[in-house]
Amino acid sequence: MNDSRLRRPSAVRTLRVGDLKVTYVPDGAMLLKPAAAPSAVLDRHLEGYAAHLNDTRRLVANTGGLLVELGARALLIDTGFGPRAVPEDPAHPYRGAVHGGSLPGNLALLGRAPEDIETVAFTHLHADHIGWACVEPSPFARAAFVIPKGEWDRRDPAAAVLEPRTQLVLADDEIFPGVRVFTVPGGDGGPTGFAITSHGTRLLAFGDTLLTALQVRHPEWSVTADADTVRAARDRRRLIAELLRPATLGFGLHFADVVFGRARPHGEGAAWHPL
Known part of the structure; x- marks a missing residue:
């Protein structure tokens, strides 16, 4: 793999999941300062991980x-940061x-307008x-806003603008053909996402x-300030175990x-193998 992919924002990327066409639609980019443990490890092992840093x-x-x-x-999961910069x-x-x-x-380049989207779903409410769901007037004129109940319960006040169009969903609810709410196995109301399944x-x-x-290689690392580092590492390990299952991307x-990408066994753990 070209190492430059590890330190540049993604372009539009598309793959097929059975009957479903799935595309990453860029909105912009952000930079993260490696926090706490990762920073210390990166300092000690710069040669091994420098490819991930700009x-x-x-x-x-x-x-x-x-x-x-x-x-x-069409379904859209998450809507980016919106028309602003910080x-x-x-x-x-x-x-x-x-x-x-x-x-x-980027939606237009893919032949879609925001008003074509029938459902907008959110993994969480950061x-x-x-971003684009909070713009007025909403570019997603026809869409329902689907939010896992656990994420709504711990929402930031800024997300209140979404409430008039919000439909709350629970684990394993189907929100679009082949797309269900996914929660990290063994968790207790922790991180959510969506499982997209076909054939x-x-x-x-x-x-x-x-x-x-x-x-994926180091689930014990916190990149941001996790409120509960033990629980966050446990959730990452449980998610990685799911990603290691057959026929899972x-x-x-x-x-x-x-x-x-795929998670594949690596030593005693796993590593990310991009598609």
């Missing part, structure tokens, strides 16, 4: 959405600069996932449970230009 020693991440199409029907705050513990704005144009192949869109491909929204 020239300012930041992890390059994406903001955007995942378009799922079945014929004329510079890096030196005092922020893990977030660098963030910019969005490209999602509608600002870099709900025996499953793609897990897992939101922020994993923020970088490095965490993953979609890591923030994984630089390696958003689609």
